[in-house]
Each structure stands twice: as C-alpha cells, then as structure tokens.
Amino acid sequence: MLRTDLGVDLDLLVVLVAALWGAATGALLPRAAYRFSVPSGEAWRDRCPREHPVRGWLGRARCGQCAGGETSFASRAADEAVYGPRAADEAVYGHRAASLALVTALVCAALAAATGTRPELAVWLLLAPPGVLLAVVDLRVRRLPDPLTLPLAGAALALLGLTALLPEHAGEWTTALLGALALGAGYLVLFLINPAGMGFGDVKLALTAGAVLGWYGWPTLMLGTFAGFLLGAFYGGALLVARRAGRKTAIPFGPFLIAGAFLGVLAGAYAA
Template structure:
C-alpha cells in the first residue's frame, strides 16, 4: 500500500476509535478508591463503556457530558497517523494501531484524576505482548518478541523499585503501565527502551518545572506521571520504528 494511503487509513481508524472513548473516559475519571461512574451528571444510568458521552434521558442542553468526542477523535487520529508514517507497511503497525486508543484513554484519565485504572493498564500490557507475539509470526516484521518481554519486565521492575523508594512520587499504577510501555519499546531493542524511558522522565521534569515556574505547584507537588510515561514511550516507539 502507498505510504500516503496507509497514513490516511490509520488516521481514519484513529478517528473512529477515538469517537468511542468519551464514555469510557467519563466513567473512569473518578478519584482513587471510588467506584467507576454508573450515572450521568443528571442521575440517569450510563450503559456500556464505549461510545458517545450523551444521555438520551436528559434534556437536550444537558445531554452531553465528559470529554469532547471531537478532541479525542482528532487526538487518536493524529497518533495513529504518525505511527503509520513511522512504521510503514510492517506488520507491527497493526499492534500499534490497536494499542493507541488505550494509550490516549489512559492519558486523559490520569491527567484528570491522577489514576491509572487496572482494567486498562493490565490488559494494555497483556494485549501488547499478545499482539507482538502474533506479529513475530508474520514475515517482514522488524522487532523481537523476546526483547519485548524482557523490556516489559525490566521497565516494570525499574518502576517498581522507584515505587518502593518513593511511593508518594510514583504510584503503583505507573508500575503496571510500565509493563506495557516496556513491551512496546522492547520490540525495537534496548536502545529504544532507554530512549523512551529517558524521554518520559524528561517530559515529566519539564512539565513539573513549568508548573513551579508558573507558581501553580511546589517542588514536592505530585503530578500525574502516566501521560509522560506514555508520551515517552510514544516518542521512543517512533524513533525505533523509523530506524528499524
């Protein structure tokens, strides 16, 4: 397939997948320890996890709630398009496109409520390893499943050590998310793991520093790290895919 057509197809997939995220984002965006939302702001039941965040029982002016479907759709489309441009027609692109919407959803939830839900982080890691395991059976792939597995264990283990050292600064949700990020990065080798890990910490440090400079946070203020872990993995993945 022509690269331009591939990028367009990936963007269309991302736009369609992102359009189904608003309801899940709304239901998952609750503080740690609280149950997932089961009602819209008007008190009516929210059925299912994926789809528009719109209540048919509320008045028209109050029917919409949660995240903007257009924003989630455009964001997911952009992520998928860039992944397609970097990966090309290699079979692992299928894995990246299936995992991308989950990464976008996790980023939204953690930014809003500083929570990385287990129903997302653990399946993300399992899905990454399973999809890459299948990809390894397809000709013309550019990575190694063994390194993906080891990368998952290494990054998850590293984050677990950081969690033990400073539980206030590193949540256990980040540890579980690191398992999936390590698998994705490990597919393209250890240099990609190191690059993605460094990028995540750098982005987090820059964000925290910007908040301190703007006097919106202190040096000891906790920030959601999941979005930066995901962003770093995304940048590392792009570099690894492009260089493969």
C-alpha cells in the same frame, strides 16, 4: 516508494487509513473516560452528573435524558457555568468526541508514517486508543485503572508475539518481553523508594511501555524511558514557574510515560 496498481502511494494510503481508524476509535472514548475518571478506591461512574444512568462504555459522553429536557433551570444554569452554554444544551458531561478523535487520529497517523506497512503497525494501532484513554483518565484523577493497564500489557506481549511470526517485521519479541520485565521492575523500585511520587498504576503501565519499546531493542527502550521522565520534568517545571504547584505537588506521570513510549516507538520504527 510503494504504489498500488492504481498508482496510489501505498505509504500515504496506510497513513490515511490509520488516521481514519484513530478518528473512529477516538470518538468512542469519551464515555469510558468519564466512567473511569474517579478517585482511587471509588467505584466506576454509572450515572451522569444529574444522576441519570450511563449505560455502556463506548460512545459520546452525552446524556439523552438530560438532552430530552428532564432538567431544572437551576441544573442547566450550573452546567452552563461549568462547561459553557453549549454543554448545557447538548447535555455533555465529559470530553467531546471530536477532541479525542482528533488526538487519536494524529497519534495513529504518526505511528503509520513511522512504521509503514510492517506488520507491527497493526499492534500500534490497536494499543493507541487505550493509551489515549489512560492518559486522559490519569490527567483527570491521577489514576490508571487496572481494567486498562493489566490487560493492555498482556495484549501488547501477545500481539507482538503473533507479529514475530509474520514476515517483514522489524522487531524482536524476546527483547519486548525482557523490556517489559525490566521497565516494570525499574518502576517498581521507584515506587518502593517513593510511593508518593510514583503510583503503582505507573508500575503496571510500565510493562506495556517496556514491551512496545523493547520490540525495537534496548536503545529504543532507554530513549523512550528517558523521554518520558524528561517530559514529566518539563511539565513539573512549568507548573512551578507558573506557581500552580509546589516542589512536593504530585503530578500524574502516566501521560508522560505514554508520551515517552510513543516517541520511542516512532524513533525505533523510523530507524528499523
């Protein structure tokens, strides 16, 4: 167990800092989640539900003009019916910052607990907030935006390449690159076989998942991939049992791809 000169458990300190990082970055995601959550083919949102301009991509999903009283009684009553009474008062038009901050903080804390002080932790902490954002958007509208998936794959490989130059890292950049190509190719085959069941956004997201899982080797890649499909199958089965979906109902697979990669990285980090 590592300790600082002040007697503080260094591993615990790393987890706390990671959780604070996750909370801070997660609190900035609601506005981006709202703006990206549009059906495929439509432009990103630039207005709140009452047609006031939404500026910027980071921050709370809350409209200052709506909160300032520039709304009719009917509009506020409609918001109360959909989002609850507090939402109308606070002019919230998307996820609350607290919920996304909590989720991202837990993800980052778990990654820090598994990875410890190894340099790849910085990569996981940088990739975690966009991963949470992608999961939220896909759950809402079954879409994985290109401005998030493609840069994320490039960033993952570039950051892991830099990490491979640092001492005490526990992975291999070569297998990260090959893992990205292998998993991306595998998902591409699934997309070509059944486009209705696998979106092309999942193919692009698989590049990132393959990179982070491949960093810890092929067994981790297979474990994370299997976990994603297993979680997706459980979710689909639960919907069938609850009669909320049929056998041909399409479900968003991105969140399960991300969750599988997350679990695989945890396992790979603990085993490294």
